Amino acid sequence: MEKVIMGNHAVSYGVQLARVQVIAAYPITPQTQVVEMLSEFCADGLLDAKFIKVESEHSVMAAVVGASIAGARAFTATSSHGLALMHEVLHWASGGRLPIVMANVNRALGPGWNVWTEQTDSLAQRDTGWIQLYCETNQEVLDMVIQAYKIAETVLLPVMLVLDAFVLSHTEEPVDIPDQAAVDRFLPPYQPKFRLQPGNPCSFYGLVAPEHWMELRYKMQRAMEQAVEVTQQVGAEFGQVFGRPYDVVEKYRMEDAEIVLVTSGSIVGTSREVVDELRAQGQRVGLLKMRMFRPFPFVAVREALAGVKKVAVIDRNISYGHGGIFASELKAALYGMPNPPTVFPFIIGLGGRDVTPQSIHKIVQYTQQYDKPAEEIIWMEVKR
Amino acid sequence: MIEVRIHGRGGQGAVIASKVLADAAFREGRYVQSFPSFGVERRGAPVAAFTRIDDRPVRIRCQIYHPDHVMVLDPSLMQVVDVTAGLKEGGWILINSEQPPESFGLSSRFRVATVDANRIAIKYHLGPRTAPIVNTAILGAFARITGIVSLEAVTEAVREAVPVKPEDNVAATKEAYESVVVNREHNYEQ
Numbered sequence: 001m002e003k004v005i006m007g008n009h010a011v012s013y014g015v016q017l018a019r020v021q022v023i024a025a026y027p028i029t030p031q032t033q034v035v036e037m038l039s040e041f042c043a044d045g046l047l048d049a050k051f052i053k054v055e056s057e058h059s060v061m062a063a064v065v066g067a068s069i070a071g072a073r074a075f076t077a078t079s080s081h082g083l084a085l086m087h088e089v090l091h092w093a094s095g096g097r098l099p100i101v102m103a104n105v106n107r108a109l110g111p112g113w114n115v116w117t118e119q120t121d122s123l124a125q126r127d128t129g130w131i132q133l134y135c136e137t138n139q140e141v142l143d144m145v146i147q148a149y150k151i152a153e154t155v156l157l158p159v160m161l162v163l164d165a166f167v168l169s170h171t172e173e174p175v176d177i178p179d180q181a182a183v184d185r186f187l188p189p190y191q192p193k194f195r196l197q198p199g200n201p202c203s204f205y206g207l208v209a210p211e212h213w214m215e216l217r218y219k220m221q222r223a224m225e226q227a228v229e230v231t232q233q234v235g236a237e238f239g240q241v242f243g244r245p246y247d248v249v250e251k252y253r254m255e256d257a258e259i260v261l262v263t264s265g266s267i268v269g270t271s272r273e274v275v276d277e278l279r280a281q282g283q284r285v286g287l288l289k290m291r292m293f294r295p296f297p298f299v300a301v302r303e304a305l306a307g308v309k310k311v312a313v314i315d316r317n318i319s320y321g322h323g324g325i326f327a328s329e330l331k332a333a334l335y336g337m338p339n340p341p342t343v344f345p346f347i348i349g350l351g352g353r354d355v356t357p358q359s360i361h362k363i364v365q366y367t368q369q370y371d372k373p374a375e376e377i378i379w380m381e382v383k384r
Numbered sequence: 385m386i387e388v389r390i391h392g393r394g395g396q397g398a399v400i401a402s403k404v405l406a407d408a409a410f411r412e413g414r415y416v417q418s419f420p421s422f423g424v425e426r427r428g429a430p431v432a433a434f435t436r437i438d439d440r441p442v443r444i445r446c447q448i449y450h451p452d453h454v455m456v457l458d459p460s461l462m463q464v465v466d467v468t469a470g471l472k473e474g475g476w477i478l479i480n481s482e483q484p485p486e487s488f489g490l491s492s493r494f495r496v497a498t499v500d501a502n503r504i505a506i507k508y509h510l511g512p513r514t515a516p517i518v519n520t521a522i523l524g525a526f527a528r529i530t531g532i533v534s535l536e537a538v539t540e541a542v543r544e545a546v547p548v549k550p551e552d553n554v555a556a557t558k559e560a561y562e563s564v565v566v567n568r569e570h571n572y573e574q
Protein backbone atom coordinates (compact mmCIF):
# COMPACT_ATOMS: atom_id res chain seq x y z
CA MET A 1 0.00 0.00 0.00
CA GLU A 2 1.44 3.37 -1.02
CA LYS A 3 0.79 6.35 1.26
CA VAL A 4 2.05 9.91 1.59
CA ILE A 5 3.87 9.95 4.95
CA MET A 6 6.63 11.87 6.72
CA GLY A 7 10.07 10.40 7.38
CA ASN A 8 9.38 10.08 11.09
CA HIS A 9 6.26 8.01 10.43
CA ALA A 10 8.20 5.91 7.91
CA VAL A 11 10.33 4.89 10.90
CA SER A 12 7.20 4.11 12.95
CA TYR A 13 5.66 1.94 10.22
CA GLY A 14 8.97 0.10 9.81
CA VAL A 15 9.08 -0.63 13.54
CA GLN A 16 5.49 -1.87 13.46
CA LEU A 17 6.23 -4.18 10.50
CA ALA A 18 9.37 -5.48 12.26
CA ARG A 19 7.13 -6.55 15.17
CA VAL A 20 9.33 -4.82 17.73
CA GLN A 21 8.53 -6.02 21.26
CA VAL A 22 9.94 -3.27 23.50
CA ILE A 23 10.21 0.47 22.85
CA ALA A 24 11.69 2.92 25.34
CA ALA A 25 11.58 6.60 24.51
CA TYR A 26 12.17 10.14 25.62
CA PRO A 27 10.90 12.89 23.31
CA ILE A 28 13.19 15.30 21.49
CA THR A 29 12.59 17.47 18.43
CA PRO A 30 12.76 16.49 15.56
CA GLN A 31 12.29 12.81 16.48
CA THR A 32 9.22 12.99 18.73
CA GLN A 33 6.69 12.00 16.05
CA VAL A 34 8.44 8.63 15.66
CA VAL A 35 7.67 7.53 19.20
CA GLU A 36 4.34 9.41 19.38
CA MET A 37 3.01 7.26 16.56
CA LEU A 38 4.50 4.13 18.11
CA SER A 39 2.82 4.90 21.44
CA GLU A 40 -0.48 5.17 19.56
CA PHE A 41 0.18 1.87 17.80
CA CYS A 42 0.79 0.25 21.21
CA ALA A 43 -2.27 1.88 22.81
CA ASP A 44 -4.53 0.92 19.89
CA GLY A 45 -3.33 -2.68 19.81
CA LEU A 46 -1.74 -2.25 16.38
CA LEU A 47 1.65 -3.23 17.76
CA ASP A 48 2.06 -5.79 20.54
CA ALA A 49 4.94 -4.05 22.28
CA LYS A 50 5.78 -2.75 25.73
CA PHE A 51 6.21 1.03 25.56
CA ILE A 52 8.42 2.28 28.39
CA LYS A 53 8.54 6.00 29.25
CA VAL A 54 11.67 7.02 31.11
CA GLU A 55 13.23 10.22 32.44
CA SER A 56 16.17 10.67 30.09
CA GLU A 57 17.88 9.29 27.01
CA HIS A 58 20.54 7.66 29.19
CA SER A 59 17.73 5.65 30.79
CA VAL A 60 16.15 5.03 27.39
CA MET A 61 19.19 3.15 26.18
CA ALA A 62 19.54 1.38 29.52
CA ALA A 63 15.93 0.17 29.25
CA VAL A 64 16.42 -0.95 25.65
CA VAL A 65 19.63 -2.77 26.62
CA GLY A 66 17.76 -4.56 29.40
CA ALA A 67 14.96 -5.55 27.03
CA SER A 68 17.45 -6.86 24.48
CA ILE A 69 19.34 -8.88 27.08
CA ALA A 70 15.99 -10.43 28.04
CA GLY A 71 15.63 -11.52 24.41
CA ALA A 72 13.18 -8.91 23.09
CA ARG A 73 13.44 -7.12 19.77
CA ALA A 74 13.96 -3.56 21.01
CA PHE A 75 13.82 -0.08 19.48
CA THR A 76 14.27 3.57 20.28
CA ALA A 77 14.65 6.86 18.43
CA THR A 78 16.54 9.98 19.40
CA SER A 79 18.43 13.00 18.10
CA SER A 80 21.29 15.36 18.87
CA HIS A 81 21.56 16.06 22.61
CA GLY A 82 19.55 12.93 23.33
CA LEU A 83 22.08 10.81 21.45
CA ALA A 84 24.95 12.59 23.19
CA LEU A 85 23.42 11.80 26.58
CA MET A 86 23.17 8.11 25.57
CA HIS A 87 26.85 7.94 24.70
CA GLU A 88 27.94 5.81 27.65
CA VAL A 89 25.16 3.27 27.23
CA LEU A 90 25.77 2.95 23.49
CA HIS A 91 28.89 1.01 24.44
CA TRP A 92 26.86 -1.29 26.69
CA ALA A 93 24.64 -2.11 23.73
CA SER A 94 27.44 -2.86 21.28
CA GLY A 95 29.80 -4.45 23.82
CA GLY A 96 26.90 -6.64 24.95
CA ARG A 97 26.49 -7.64 21.27
CA LEU A 98 22.82 -6.66 21.41
CA PRO A 99 20.91 -6.33 18.12
CA ILE A 100 19.14 -3.10 19.05
CA VAL A 101 17.96 -0.75 16.32
CA MET A 102 17.78 3.00 16.88
CA ALA A 103 16.69 5.77 14.54
CA ASN A 104 18.67 8.97 14.94
CA VAL A 105 17.27 12.09 13.34
CA ASN A 106 20.35 14.17 12.50
CA ARG A 107 20.26 17.50 14.33
CA ALA A 108 22.95 19.98 15.29
CA LEU A 109 24.28 20.07 18.85
CA GLY A 110 24.00 23.28 20.83
CA PRO A 111 24.80 25.85 21.93
CA GLY A 112 23.22 27.99 20.41
CA TRP A 113 20.00 26.09 20.21
CA ASN A 114 19.45 24.63 16.77
CA VAL A 115 16.91 21.95 15.89
CA TRP A 116 17.92 21.66 12.24
CA THR A 117 19.84 19.02 10.36
CA GLU A 118 23.54 18.27 10.70
CA GLN A 119 25.32 14.91 10.87
CA THR A 120 27.75 15.77 13.64
CA ASP A 121 25.55 14.12 16.31
CA SER A 122 25.63 10.64 14.80
CA LEU A 123 29.17 10.86 13.43
CA ALA A 124 30.43 11.81 16.90
CA GLN A 125 29.28 8.30 17.95
CA ARG A 126 31.54 6.77 15.31
CA ASP A 127 33.62 4.73 17.75
CA THR A 128 30.82 3.27 19.88
CA GLY A 129 30.56 -0.01 17.93
CA TRP A 130 27.23 0.76 16.27
CA ILE A 131 26.61 0.09 12.61
CA GLN A 132 25.57 3.38 10.96
CA LEU A 133 23.38 3.63 7.86
CA TYR A 134 22.32 6.94 6.27
CA CYS A 135 19.01 7.31 4.41
CA GLU A 136 18.12 9.41 1.37
CA THR A 137 14.32 9.05 1.15
CA ASN A 138 11.39 8.15 3.38
CA GLN A 139 11.06 4.87 1.48
CA GLU A 140 14.65 4.03 2.30
CA VAL A 141 13.97 4.90 5.96
CA LEU A 142 11.10 2.41 6.21
CA ASP A 143 12.96 -0.28 4.26
CA MET A 144 16.07 0.20 6.40
CA VAL A 145 14.27 -0.38 9.70
CA ILE A 146 13.27 -3.84 8.49
CA GLN A 147 16.72 -4.61 7.06
CA ALA A 148 18.45 -3.18 10.16
CA TYR A 149 16.98 -5.86 12.43
CA LYS A 150 18.05 -8.60 10.03
CA ILE A 151 21.60 -7.19 9.88
CA ALA A 152 21.80 -6.60 13.63
CA GLU A 153 20.49 -10.05 14.54
CA THR A 154 22.92 -11.71 12.11
CA VAL A 155 26.14 -10.00 13.23
CA LEU A 156 25.01 -9.22 16.80
CA LEU A 157 25.77 -5.53 16.74
CA PRO A 158 23.34 -2.63 17.18
CA VAL A 159 22.31 -0.52 14.17
CA MET A 160 21.76 3.23 14.07
CA LEU A 161 19.78 4.32 11.06
CA VAL A 162 20.07 7.98 10.34
CA LEU A 163 17.75 10.48 8.66
CA ASP A 164 18.00 14.25 8.24
CA ALA A 165 15.99 16.54 10.49
CA PHE A 166 12.99 18.12 8.72
CA VAL A 167 14.37 17.50 5.22
CA LEU A 168 13.28 13.89 5.73
CA SER A 169 11.78 13.69 9.21
CA HIS A 170 9.00 16.24 8.58
CA THR A 171 8.73 15.91 4.79
CA GLU A 172 5.78 13.97 3.39
CA GLU A 173 6.23 11.85 0.28
CA PRO A 174 4.86 8.62 -1.18
CA VAL A 175 6.10 5.50 0.59
CA ASP A 176 5.21 1.91 -0.24
CA ILE A 177 4.30 0.21 3.03
CA PRO A 178 5.03 -3.49 2.54
CA ASP A 179 2.66 -6.29 3.37
CA GLN A 180 3.03 -7.64 6.93
CA ALA A 181 3.08 -11.27 5.77
CA ALA A 182 5.94 -10.56 3.37
CA VAL A 183 7.90 -8.77 6.11
CA ASP A 184 7.26 -11.69 8.48
CA ARG A 185 8.78 -14.09 5.94
CA PHE A 186 11.77 -11.76 5.39
CA LEU A 187 12.35 -11.06 9.08
CA PRO A 188 11.50 -14.02 11.34
CA PRO A 189 11.28 -13.50 15.14
CA TYR A 190 14.52 -12.78 16.99
CA GLN A 191 16.06 -15.96 18.44
CA PRO A 192 18.73 -14.90 20.96
CA LYS A 193 21.58 -17.32 21.59
CA PHE A 194 21.79 -16.20 25.20
CA ARG A 195 19.28 -14.29 27.23
CA LEU A 196 18.42 -13.40 30.77
CA GLN A 197 15.74 -15.75 32.12
CA PRO A 198 14.80 -16.39 35.74
CA GLY A 199 14.62 -20.17 35.21
CA ASN A 200 18.15 -20.36 33.87
CA PRO A 201 20.19 -17.86 35.88
CA CYS A 202 23.29 -16.44 34.23
CA SER A 203 25.27 -13.22 34.40
CA PHE A 204 25.82 -10.54 31.82
CA TYR A 205 28.40 -7.74 31.90
CA GLY A 206 30.76 -9.30 34.43
CA LEU A 207 34.33 -8.21 34.99
CA VAL A 208 36.61 -9.00 32.05
CA ALA A 209 40.29 -9.10 32.89
CA PRO A 210 43.05 -8.28 30.38
CA GLU A 211 43.35 -12.02 29.76
CA HIS A 212 40.06 -12.02 27.77
CA TRP A 213 39.40 -8.35 26.97
CA MET A 214 41.26 -8.09 23.67
CA GLU A 215 39.55 -11.18 22.31
CA LEU A 216 36.13 -9.59 22.92
CA ARG A 217 37.22 -6.45 21.06
CA TYR A 218 38.76 -8.51 18.26
CA LYS A 219 35.45 -10.33 17.85
CA MET A 220 33.54 -7.03 17.75
CA GLN A 221 35.80 -5.79 14.97
CA ARG A 222 35.36 -9.07 13.08
CA ALA A 223 31.58 -8.70 13.43
CA MET A 224 31.85 -5.16 12.06
CA GLU A 225 33.85 -6.43 9.09
CA GLN A 226 31.25 -9.15 8.52
CA ALA A 227 28.50 -6.50 8.65
CA VAL A 228 29.53 -5.10 5.25
CA GLU A 229 28.81 -8.34 3.45
CA VAL A 230 25.73 -9.08 5.56
CA THR A 231 24.30 -5.64 4.76
CA GLN A 232 24.89 -6.31 1.05
CA GLN A 233 23.23 -9.73 1.28
CA VAL A 234 20.26 -8.41 3.26
CA GLY A 235 19.88 -5.50 0.81
CA ALA A 236 19.95 -7.86 -2.17
CA GLU A 237 17.44 -10.22 -0.56
CA PHE A 238 15.21 -7.25 0.29
CA GLY A 239 15.35 -6.30 -3.39
CA GLN A 240 14.30 -9.78 -4.47
CA VAL A 241 11.31 -9.79 -2.14
CA PHE A 242 10.19 -6.15 -2.26
CA GLY A 243 11.66 -4.90 -5.56
CA ARG A 244 13.94 -2.31 -3.98
CA PRO A 245 17.55 -3.59 -3.72
CA TYR A 246 20.11 -1.83 -1.50
CA ASP A 247 23.91 -1.88 -1.24
CA VAL A 248 26.43 -0.29 1.13
CA VAL A 249 27.17 2.39 -1.47
CA GLU A 250 25.30 3.32 -4.64
CA LYS A 251 26.99 4.38 -7.86
CA TYR A 252 24.91 6.89 -9.82
CA ARG A 253 25.90 7.72 -13.40
CA MET A 254 29.55 6.95 -12.66
CA GLU A 255 30.38 5.54 -16.11
CA ASP A 256 33.45 7.45 -17.44
CA ALA A 257 33.05 10.06 -14.69
CA GLU A 258 36.03 12.38 -14.20
CA ILE A 259 34.50 14.08 -11.17
CA VAL A 260 32.51 12.12 -8.61
CA LEU A 261 30.43 13.72 -5.88
CA VAL A 262 30.46 11.69 -2.65
CA THR A 263 27.71 12.44 -0.18
CA SER A 264 25.08 10.93 2.13
CA GLY A 265 21.60 11.53 3.46
CA SER A 266 19.12 13.85 1.81
CA ILE A 267 21.79 15.82 -0.10
CA VAL A 268 22.02 12.76 -2.37
CA GLY A 269 18.62 13.48 -3.94
CA THR A 270 19.44 17.07 -4.82
CA SER A 271 22.85 15.91 -6.14
CA ARG A 272 21.15 13.38 -8.47
CA GLU A 273 19.24 16.25 -10.09
CA VAL A 274 22.48 18.21 -10.63
CA VAL A 275 24.33 15.19 -12.01
CA ASP A 276 21.49 14.62 -14.50
CA GLU A 277 21.65 18.29 -15.60
CA LEU A 278 25.43 18.15 -16.06
CA ARG A 279 25.30 14.82 -17.89
CA ALA A 280 22.71 16.32 -20.25
CA GLN A 281 25.33 18.99 -21.05
CA GLY A 282 27.89 16.27 -21.77
CA GLN A 283 29.86 16.78 -18.54
CA ARG A 284 31.40 13.64 -17.06
CA VAL A 285 30.13 13.96 -13.50
CA GLY A 286 28.89 11.10 -11.33
CA LEU A 287 27.72 10.48 -7.78
CA LEU A 288 28.62 7.99 -5.08
CA LYS A 289 26.02 7.69 -2.34
CA MET A 290 27.38 6.55 1.00
CA ARG A 291 24.71 4.51 2.78
CA MET A 292 27.04 2.84 5.21
CA PHE A 293 29.45 4.80 7.40
CA ARG A 294 30.22 2.17 10.05
CA PRO A 295 31.65 -0.23 9.22
CA PHE A 296 33.37 1.87 6.57
CA PRO A 297 32.88 0.05 3.24
CA PHE A 298 36.55 0.23 2.18
CA VAL A 299 36.37 -2.28 -0.66
CA ALA A 300 33.21 -0.86 -2.25
CA VAL A 301 34.54 2.71 -2.06
CA ARG A 302 37.95 1.84 -3.54
CA GLU A 303 36.33 -0.17 -6.31
CA ALA A 304 33.89 2.64 -7.11
CA LEU A 305 36.52 5.38 -7.21
CA ALA A 306 39.32 3.51 -9.01
CA GLY A 307 40.38 5.52 -12.06
CA VAL A 308 38.41 8.65 -11.05
CA LYS A 309 40.44 11.90 -11.24
CA LYS A 310 38.67 14.08 -8.70
CA VAL A 311 36.30 13.38 -5.84
CA ALA A 312 34.21 16.13 -4.22
CA VAL A 313 33.10 15.03 -0.76
CA ILE A 314 30.09 16.95 0.53
CA ASP A 315 30.00 16.89 4.33
CA ARG A 316 27.17 18.29 6.44
CA ASN A 317 29.22 17.79 9.60
CA ILE A 318 32.54 18.77 11.12
CA SER A 319 35.20 17.34 13.37
CA TYR A 320 36.63 20.53 14.86
CA GLY A 321 40.35 20.71 14.26
CA HIS A 322 40.17 18.22 11.43
CA GLY A 323 37.37 18.75 8.90
CA GLY A 324 34.49 16.99 7.21
CA ILE A 325 34.20 13.49 8.63
CA PHE A 326 33.24 11.59 5.48
CA ALA A 327 36.10 13.36 3.67
CA SER A 328 38.73 12.35 6.20
CA GLU A 329 37.43 8.76 6.32
CA LEU A 330 37.42 8.62 2.54
CA LYS A 331 41.00 9.91 2.31
CA ALA A 332 42.08 7.16 4.70
CA ALA A 333 40.27 4.58 2.59
CA LEU A 334 42.00 5.75 -0.59
CA TYR A 335 45.50 5.74 0.98
CA GLY A 336 47.81 3.32 -0.80
CA MET A 337 45.62 3.02 -3.91
CA PRO A 338 47.53 3.36 -7.17
CA ASN A 339 46.76 6.80 -8.72
CA PRO A 340 44.14 7.72 -6.13
CA PRO A 341 41.68 10.51 -6.94
CA THR A 342 42.29 13.99 -5.56
CA VAL A 343 39.84 14.60 -2.72
CA PHE A 344 38.10 18.00 -2.50
CA PRO A 345 36.63 18.26 1.02
CA PHE A 346 33.55 20.52 1.10
CA ILE A 347 31.58 21.50 4.20
CA ILE A 348 28.08 22.84 3.63
CA GLY A 349 24.63 23.13 5.18
CA LEU A 350 25.56 22.96 8.88
CA GLY A 351 22.70 23.53 11.32
CA GLY A 352 20.10 23.12 8.58
CA ARG A 353 21.33 25.80 6.17
CA ASP A 354 19.61 24.92 2.91
CA VAL A 355 21.59 22.98 0.30
CA THR A 356 20.20 23.81 -3.15
CA PRO A 357 21.01 22.58 -6.67
CA GLN A 358 22.96 25.85 -7.08
CA SER A 359 25.09 24.85 -4.06
CA ILE A 360 25.96 21.54 -5.72
CA HIS A 361 26.70 23.29 -9.03
CA LYS A 362 29.16 25.58 -7.21
CA ILE A 363 30.87 22.53 -5.70
CA VAL A 364 31.26 20.95 -9.14
CA GLN A 365 32.56 24.22 -10.61
CA TYR A 366 35.19 24.56 -7.86
CA THR A 367 36.31 20.97 -8.41
CA GLN A 368 36.56 21.53 -12.15
CA GLN A 369 38.46 24.81 -11.73
CA TYR A 370 41.29 23.64 -9.45
CA ASP A 371 43.81 20.82 -9.82
CA LYS A 372 43.79 20.35 -6.07
CA PRO A 373 41.89 21.98 -3.21
CA ALA A 374 43.26 25.38 -2.23
CA GLU A 375 42.37 24.82 1.42
CA GLU A 376 42.19 21.92 3.90
CA ILE A 377 38.46 22.55 4.20
CA ILE A 378 36.45 24.15 1.42
CA TRP A 379 33.69 26.02 3.22
CA MET A 380 30.65 26.57 1.04
CA GLU A 381 28.21 29.43 1.44
CA VAL A 382 29.71 30.59 4.74
CA LYS A 383 29.79 34.27 5.71
CA ARG A 384 33.37 35.09 6.61
CA MET B 385 7.25 20.40 -11.60
CA ILE B 386 4.68 22.60 -9.86
CA GLU B 387 5.76 24.26 -6.61
CA VAL B 388 3.23 25.78 -4.20
CA ARG B 389 3.82 27.90 -1.10
CA ILE B 390 1.18 28.32 1.60
CA HIS B 391 1.36 31.22 4.05
CA GLY B 392 -0.57 30.99 7.28
CA ARG B 393 -0.43 31.57 10.98
CA GLY B 394 0.35 28.78 13.42
CA GLY B 395 -2.94 26.98 14.11
CA GLN B 396 -4.67 27.73 10.78
CA GLY B 397 -3.62 24.43 9.27
CA ALA B 398 -1.09 25.50 6.64
CA VAL B 399 1.05 22.41 7.15
CA ILE B 400 -1.95 20.07 6.87
CA ALA B 401 -3.07 22.00 3.77
CA SER B 402 0.30 21.34 2.11
CA LYS B 403 -0.03 17.66 2.92
CA VAL B 404 -3.65 17.37 1.75
CA LEU B 405 -2.73 19.07 -1.53
CA ALA B 406 0.14 16.60 -1.98
CA ASP B 407 -2.09 13.67 -1.11
CA ALA B 408 -4.78 14.83 -3.55
CA ALA B 409 -2.24 15.03 -6.39
CA PHE B 410 -0.79 11.66 -5.34
CA ARG B 411 -4.29 10.13 -5.64
CA GLU B 412 -4.32 11.33 -9.24
CA GLY B 413 -1.09 9.52 -10.03
CA ARG B 414 1.38 12.36 -9.52
CA TYR B 415 4.62 12.29 -7.54
CA VAL B 416 4.59 14.67 -4.58
CA GLN B 417 6.51 16.12 -1.66
CA SER B 418 5.27 18.45 1.07
CA PHE B 419 6.99 20.02 4.03
CA PRO B 420 6.63 22.82 6.58
CA SER B 421 8.98 25.76 6.80
CA PHE B 422 11.71 24.29 8.96
CA GLY B 423 11.20 26.59 11.89
CA VAL B 424 10.00 26.59 15.45
CA GLU B 425 6.29 27.22 15.00
CA ARG B 426 4.09 29.01 17.50
CA ARG B 427 0.34 29.57 17.46
CA GLY B 428 -0.45 32.82 15.69
CA ALA B 429 3.04 33.39 14.32
CA PRO B 430 3.59 33.50 10.52
CA VAL B 431 4.32 30.05 9.11
CA ALA B 432 4.77 28.64 5.62
CA ALA B 433 4.33 25.20 4.11
CA PHE B 434 5.23 23.86 0.69
CA THR B 435 4.10 21.29 -1.85
CA ARG B 436 5.87 19.94 -4.94
CA ILE B 437 3.92 18.05 -7.61
CA ASP B 438 5.57 16.36 -10.59
CA ASP B 439 5.13 13.59 -13.15
CA ARG B 440 8.31 11.86 -11.97
CA PRO B 441 9.71 11.20 -8.48
CA VAL B 442 10.62 14.39 -6.61
CA ARG B 443 14.29 14.04 -5.68
CA ILE B 444 15.21 17.64 -4.99
CA ARG B 445 15.32 18.39 -1.26
CA CYS B 446 15.68 22.09 -0.72
CA GLN B 447 13.18 24.77 0.16
CA ILE B 448 11.01 26.42 -2.49
CA TYR B 449 12.24 29.86 -3.55
CA HIS B 450 10.30 30.36 -6.80
CA PRO B 451 6.79 28.99 -6.32
CA ASP B 452 4.36 28.64 -9.19
CA HIS B 453 1.44 29.53 -6.92
CA VAL B 454 0.85 30.94 -3.46
CA MET B 455 -1.99 30.60 -0.96
CA VAL B 456 -2.49 33.05 1.90
CA LEU B 457 -4.61 31.76 4.78
CA ASP B 458 -4.69 35.06 6.68
CA PRO B 459 -4.92 38.38 4.78
CA SER B 460 -3.22 40.24 7.66
CA LEU B 461 -0.03 38.43 6.61
CA MET B 462 -0.01 40.59 3.47
CA GLN B 463 1.32 43.44 5.63
CA VAL B 464 3.90 41.26 7.42
CA VAL B 465 5.27 38.85 4.81
CA ASP B 466 6.14 39.43 1.16
CA VAL B 467 3.80 36.71 -0.07
CA THR B 468 4.79 37.34 -3.69
CA ALA B 469 8.52 36.77 -3.00
CA GLY B 470 9.94 34.69 -5.85
CA LEU B 471 6.47 33.99 -7.27
CA LYS B 472 6.65 33.14 -10.97
CA GLU B 473 4.95 35.42 -13.47
CA GLY B 474 1.41 34.29 -14.17
CA GLY B 475 1.23 32.47 -10.85
CA TRP B 476 -1.91 32.51 -8.75
CA ILE B 477 -2.14 34.28 -5.40
CA LEU B 478 -5.17 32.87 -3.60
CA ILE B 479 -6.10 34.88 -0.50
CA ASN B 480 -8.54 34.01 2.26
CA SER B 481 -10.51 37.26 2.27
CA GLU B 482 -14.04 38.58 1.85
CA GLN B 483 -12.59 41.43 -0.24
CA PRO B 484 -12.43 41.30 -4.04
CA PRO B 485 -9.03 40.34 -5.57
CA GLU B 486 -8.53 43.85 -7.01
CA SER B 487 -8.57 45.36 -3.50
CA PHE B 488 -5.08 44.02 -2.75
CA GLY B 489 -3.40 46.11 -5.46
CA LEU B 490 -1.09 43.28 -6.48
CA SER B 491 1.06 43.38 -9.62
CA SER B 492 -0.67 42.44 -12.86
CA ARG B 493 2.16 39.95 -13.41
CA PHE B 494 0.23 37.66 -11.07
CA ARG B 495 -3.29 36.24 -11.11
CA VAL B 496 -5.23 36.98 -7.97
CA ALA B 497 -8.22 35.22 -6.41
CA THR B 498 -10.01 35.49 -3.10
CA VAL B 499 -12.32 33.20 -1.18
CA ASP B 500 -14.07 33.96 2.11
CA ALA B 501 -12.72 30.86 3.82
CA ASN B 502 -13.27 32.36 7.29
CA ARG B 503 -17.01 32.64 6.68
CA ILE B 504 -17.14 29.11 5.26
CA ALA B 505 -15.11 27.59 8.09
CA ILE B 506 -17.27 29.34 10.71
CA LYS B 507 -20.44 28.18 8.93
CA TYR B 508 -19.31 24.55 9.25
CA HIS B 509 -17.95 25.06 12.80
CA LEU B 510 -14.34 24.28 11.84
CA GLY B 511 -12.31 25.55 14.77
CA PRO B 512 -13.38 28.36 17.10
CA ARG B 513 -15.17 31.39 15.58
CA THR B 514 -12.28 33.61 16.61
CA ALA B 515 -9.68 31.36 14.97
CA PRO B 516 -11.38 29.26 12.29
CA ILE B 517 -9.43 26.47 10.61
CA VAL B 518 -9.56 27.45 6.96
CA ASN B 519 -7.22 24.96 5.30
CA THR B 520 -9.81 22.56 3.90
CA ALA B 521 -11.88 25.42 2.47
CA ILE B 522 -9.04 27.19 0.69
CA LEU B 523 -7.94 23.97 -1.01
CA GLY B 524 -11.33 23.76 -2.74
CA ALA B 525 -10.77 27.24 -4.15
CA PHE B 526 -7.22 26.30 -5.17
CA ALA B 527 -8.47 23.23 -7.05
CA ARG B 528 -10.99 25.38 -8.92
CA ILE B 529 -8.69 28.18 -10.07
CA THR B 530 -5.57 26.16 -10.89
CA GLY B 531 -7.05 22.88 -12.08
CA ILE B 532 -3.93 21.14 -10.74
CA VAL B 533 -6.03 18.72 -8.72
CA SER B 534 -9.69 17.79 -9.04
CA LEU B 535 -12.28 18.62 -6.42
CA GLU B 536 -12.90 14.89 -6.00
CA ALA B 537 -9.23 14.20 -5.22
CA VAL B 538 -9.13 17.06 -2.70
CA THR B 539 -12.27 15.88 -0.92
CA GLU B 540 -10.91 12.33 -0.73
CA ALA B 541 -7.63 13.61 0.70
CA VAL B 542 -9.52 15.82 3.19
CA ARG B 543 -11.55 12.83 4.44
CA GLU B 544 -8.32 10.89 5.02
CA ALA B 545 -6.42 13.74 6.70
CA VAL B 546 -9.06 15.29 8.93
CA PRO B 547 -10.01 13.14 11.91
CA VAL B 548 -12.71 15.49 13.20
CA LYS B 549 -15.85 16.44 11.24
CA PRO B 550 -14.65 15.07 7.88
CA GLU B 551 -18.00 15.70 6.16
CA ASP B 552 -18.17 19.31 7.38
CA ASN B 553 -14.66 19.85 6.07
CA VAL B 554 -15.60 18.33 2.72
CA ALA B 555 -18.64 20.62 2.59
CA ALA B 556 -16.34 23.60 3.23
CA THR B 557 -14.01 22.46 0.44
CA LYS B 558 -16.94 22.25 -1.97
CA GLU B 559 -18.41 25.60 -0.96
CA ALA B 560 -15.06 27.34 -1.47
CA TYR B 561 -14.73 25.61 -4.85
CA GLU B 562 -18.03 27.19 -5.87
CA SER B 563 -17.52 30.63 -4.33
CA VAL B 564 -13.94 31.61 -5.19
CA VAL B 565 -13.69 35.02 -6.86
CA VAL B 566 -10.98 35.75 -9.43
CA ASN B 567 -9.52 38.98 -10.65
CA ARG B 568 -11.71 40.23 -13.51
CA GLU B 569 -8.79 40.06 -15.95
CA HIS B 570 -8.20 36.36 -15.37
CA ASN B 571 -10.05 33.22 -16.23
CA TYR B 572 -9.84 29.77 -14.74
CA GLU B 573 -7.35 27.43 -16.32
CA GLN B 574 -10.15 24.92 -16.76
